[in-house]
Amino acid sequence: MSEQKIKVAVVEDEALFREMLVGALSRQAGIEVMGTADDAGQAIELARSGKPDVVLMDIELPGEMDGIEAALAIKKESPGIGIVILSSHDDPRYVTSLPLGESNGWAYLLKHSVRDLSALILAIEGCARGMVVMDPSLMDRLSPQEGSPVDRLTPRQQDVLRLLAEGLSNAAIARRLGLEERSVESYINVIYQHLELSGEPEINMRVKAALAFLKSSRTR
Secondary structure (H helix, E strand, C coil): CCCCCEEEEEECCCHHHHHHHHHHHHCCCCEEEEEEECCHHHHHHHHHHHCCCEEEEECCCCCCCCHHHHHHHHHHHCCCCEEEEEECCCCHHHHHCCCCCCCCCEEEEEHHHHHCHHHHHHHHHHHHCCCEEECHHHHCCEEECCCCCCCCCCHHHHHHHHHHHCCCCHHHHHHHHCCCHHHHHHHHHHHHHHCCCCCCCHHHHHHHHHHHHHHCEEEC
């Protein structure tokens, strides 16, 4: 029996970019594009009527509401819908303005990163599972503030936490860092202990660990 597909709505006002997204996602076996919209009002109605699992949301939309406002309206009505914000802004302040700790299933992806389809799929899949997923190039610009909880982690633990915040699984982190998967699990368990996250469900701990990295970091 095949796995259920992730239902995705694409919200983008640039027709060519929207068509590119729809075409690329439609070729993915595990994804179903259930509809498109080009402004905030259409996006909210599409989320309300179609109940997608994830909405790809352009941050800049025409009209009175931008993509962030539309995303917040959708989340207010349907907290379980994941939101992937598509943005041209690599300023971390755009990320920290999102209520990431109030509801799960958020991703922030720079538009140039969409050229790497694997990054887009990772963000969609992570949001569908309720994760927080951050753009890799944005994460590369962040470093822990001196004296913060994340700053007190070892450099290797920080590397693991950074990749966790990018939405990578333990197995993917192990491949990226050339480690055994059980070593990554050990690192993550120590990170949870340092950040006082132990004893909660796994997804909650991964989300809170990612948020801890964002809150404890500054732009390099």
